[in-house]
Amino acid sequence: MAGLKxxxxxxxIDAGARMVxxxxxxxxxxxxxxxxxxxxxxxxxxxxxxxxxxxxxxxxAQAKAYxxxxxxxxxxxxxxxxxxxxxxxxxxxxxxxxxxxxxxxxDEFYRVVVNASTREKDLKWMxxxxxxFGVSVAHNLNFAMLAVQGPNAIAKTQQVMSEQQRQxxxxxxVFFAVESEGFFIxxxxxxxxxxxxxxxxxxxxxxxxxxxxxAGVKPCGLGARxxxxxxxxxxxxxxxxxxxxxxxxxxxxxxISWEPEERDFIGRAALTAQKAAGVTExxxxxxxxxxxxLRSHMKVVGEDGSEGxxxxxxxxxxxxxxxxxxxxxxxxxxxxxxxxRGKQVPAKVVKPSFVRKGKALV
Amino acid sequence: MSDIxxxxxxxxxxxxARLEEDGSVVIGITDHAQALLGDVxxxxxxxxxxxxxxxxxxxxxxxxxxxxxIYAPISGTxxxxxxxxxxxxETVNSDSYGDGWMFRIQPSxxxxxxxxxxxxxxxESIADE
Numbered sequence: 001m002a003g004l005k006x007x008x009x010x011x012x013i014d015a016g017a018r019m020v021x022x023x024x025x026x027x028x029x030x031x032x033x034x035x036x037x038x039x040x041x042x043x044x045x046x047x048x049x050x051x052x053x054x055x056x057x058x059x060x061a062q063a064k065a066y067x068x069x070x071x072x073x074x075x076x077x078x079x080x081x082x083x084x085x086x087x088x089x090x091x092x093x094x095x096x097x098x099x100x101x102x103x104x105x106x107d108e109f110y111r112v113v114v115n116a117s118t119r120e121k122d123l124k125w126m127x128x129x130x131x132x133f134g135v136s137v138a139h140n141l142n143f144a145m146l147a148v149q150g151p152n153a154i155a156k157t158q159q160v161m162s163e164q165q166r167q168x169x170x171x172x173x174v175f176f177a178v179e180s181e182g183f184f185i186x187x188x189x190x191x192x193x194x195x196x197x198x199x200x201x202x203x204x205x206x207x208x209x210x211x212x213x214x215a216g217v218k219p220c221g222l223g224a225r226x227x228x229x230x231x232x233x234x235x236x237x238x239x240x241x242x243x244x245x246x247x248x249x250x251x252x253x254x255x256i257s258w259e260p261e262e263r264d265f266i267g268r269a270a271l272t273a274q275k276a277a278g279v280t281e282x283x284x285x286x287x288x289x290x291x292x293x294l295r296s297h298m299k300v301v302g303e304d305g306s307e308g309x310x311x312x313x314x315x316x317x318x319x320x321x322x323x324x325x326x327x328x329x330x331x332x333x334x335x336x337x338x339x340x341r342g343k344q345v346p347a348k349v350v351k352p353s354f355v356r357k358g359k360a361l362v
Numbered sequence: 363m364s365d366i367x368x369x370x371x372x373x374x375x376x377x378x379a380r381l382e383e384d385g386s387v388v389i390g391i392t393d394h395a396q397a398l399l400g401d402v403x404x405x406x407x408x409x410x411x412x413x414x415x416x417x418x419x420x421x422x423x424x425x426x427x428x429x430x431x432i433y434a435p436i437s438g439t440x441x442x443x444x445x446x447x448x449x450x451x452e453t454v455n456s457d458s459y460g461d462g463w464m465f466r467i468q469p470s471x472x473x474x475x476x477x478x479x480x481x482x483x484x485x486e487s488i489a490d491e
Contacts, residue, residue: 018397034426035401035452223400223426291404293424315403315426341422341429 003027006051007144007205015219023117025052027222034223038317041191041228042358045150045157046220047212052116053145055199056126059109060135067102067110070129072247072265074257078104084175084188087255088247089114089122090267094274095243096250098122099235101188103177111140111177111184113197115237129266143184143199146208148217149228151358153195154187160211190225192232192356227314230323233285233353239296240283240311240325246274249327251283251352284332285352286310286324287362292340294324294347299339302332310338318355319362325352364394364488367459371475372484373435378459379478382466386441387475390463391423391432391454394488399425402454407443407465414440414467416474421464423454436474438467 003026012019017028028049030037040046058067067075073087083104089097098118103111114122123139130137148157158166168180174194177186184199200208213219226236233251235241241250248256248271256271257263288294294313301307308328316323328336328349337344350362366372371379376395380388396402404424414420414434421432443465447453454462469475479487 030400033401033455227426291406293404293426293429295429315424 004052006049007200007202008049008051008146008209011206011209012049012219015213017219017221020222022052022222025116027052028219030221030223031219034221034227035317037218037220037224038227040218041150041193041220041224042318042355043151045148045153045195045217046224047209047217048147048149048220048222048225049145050147050197051144054114054116054119054122055140055143055145056112056114056123057109057138057140058112058126058130058135059138060133061108062133063108063110063135066130066133066135067112068263069133069265070126071100071102072256072267072271074263074265075102075104075110077257078102078110080176081105082172082176082178084177084186088241088252089125090247090265090271091243092266092270094246094248094267094270096237096241096245096247096252097125097243099237099241099252101186103186105179117238142202144202144205145197145199146212147189147191147195147197148212149189149191149193149195151193153193153217156212156215156217157196157198159215160208190232190234191228192234193228193358227317230312230314230325231316231318231355233325233351235283235325236312245327246271246279248274248279249281249283251325280330281308281327282330283311283325283352284328285350285354285362286313286326286336286338286347287319287350287354288322288324288338288345288347290345292322292345294322294338294340298324300326300328300332300347301337301339301344302329303335304329304331304333306332308332308336316354318358319360323354323362364392364397365459366392366394366481366485368481370459371435371478371480373433373478374484374487375433375435377432377435379435379475381475386466386468387436387438388463388466389435390458392484393458395430396455396458396462399423399430399455400427401425402451405447405451405454405464407447408440410440410443412440414438432464434467435478436467436469437471438469440465441468442466
């Protein structure tokens with residue numbers, strides 16, 4: 001394996017990880033059973049190395065104005081230090097360049113976390129757009145990143161924190177972050193459970209990992225990460241949306257901040273035109289009642305004869321049924337037919353969210 | 363290092379075969395195959411009494427990662443399938459040579475079983491994977 005290694009690499013090997021290539025990174029797909037790891041996050045606490053993701057620090061007097069142009073959601077909503085915002089970053093055609101989370105530190109400093117697979121593209125785009133604003137766009141390489149998720153994740157993480165860190169995190173609300181003793185601790189996640197996503201100083205990685213293992217947190221790989229996020233109805237860039245897909249058909253309409261009208265974010269004109277022409281598709285959830293596994297790229301035919309496509313599919317360990325996200329016509333109806341290796345199999349159309357806080361929604 | 367019992371026969375497509383006392387042959391997938399697949403979530407087995415030819419696609423194993431076709435390593439008639447895999451597909455992972463067996467064939471040509479790989483030859487074939 002000749003891929004890029006995160007600061008946790010040897011720890012994964014020591015924990016018995018099965019390593020795979022993920023976009024040029026050498027990452028753990030599981031540590032034995034991705035289904036066990038999935039259940040650990042839904043019922044207890046699991047941790048994921050997400051150090052391959054990209055931290056971009058935006059600083060300067062015009063940081064806010066820059067991000068208000070760059071992002072479809074509005075960072076002006078962030079008024080309290082540490083508050084976070086999920087947004088799409090669009091191109092001029094209204095397609096999605098990436099989805100990301102922005103943390104507001106102060107008016108001249110925002111921390112943005114973008115995907116691993118889009119790192120080069122995003123940094124290039126963000127730097128180009130920064131020219132007009134004179135802000136600094138810096139790729140921050142000083143941290144490893146670990147997501148600790150599950151109903152017991154916060155309690156177990158707080159057990160291994162210092163007293164100061166415990167105090168700084170006490171009563172921290174969802175979608176907030178705090179800097180404490182060199183760690184950047186955010187109450188965000190990609191699993192549908194409570195927990196933290198933590199930026200860890202490079203010299204603290206080994207001890208932090210071991211302390212969490214001793215506290216009963218289970219290492220979890222990319223396999224479980226995908227089944228968890230899909231159950232939670234969370235998009236995966238590259239599958240559920242990409243540069244050719246509008247946020248309006250990717251279940252991201254709620255992340256577009258249209259007011260104030262004067263805020264001309266990149267992609268606004270294209271989205272306005274799309275709405276005027278009428279948006280005919282949506283990203284829906286599918287549940288397979290019978291046996292089999294829904295997978296991306298499978299064709300879907302609606303009750304109205306319209307054609308759609310599955311963008312992400314898997315077997316849901318919590319529901320013990322196959323689930324999927326699919327881009328289908330708004331008039332596809334309540335049941336669609338999925339082409340599973342040549343057989344037409346019915347699937348129920350639901351809202352694109354299947355499990356929340358460990359409970360089935362479908 | 364995966365488990366490759368010496369008393370079984372193998373196909374390079376990762377099926378194993380065991381000759382029973384009554385002349386029928388029990389078939390499943392190897393430990394190497396189940397590790398590559400990851401957690402098995404669904405197994406589609408052939409119909410009992412189906413006639414199959416060596417090399418036919420006759421079963422499907424679905425893991426979270428992907429669907430994999432299983433090929434009949436020998437020709438004959440399906441006389442039994444492992445119905446417990448319907449409720450417990452993960453047995454393919456936990457006991458691939460025992461309770462994870464998939465189907466039993468009454469062979470039409472005894473020579474085909476002899477032509478399959480022995481444990482050493484199978485081990486060599488997967489050494490490069």
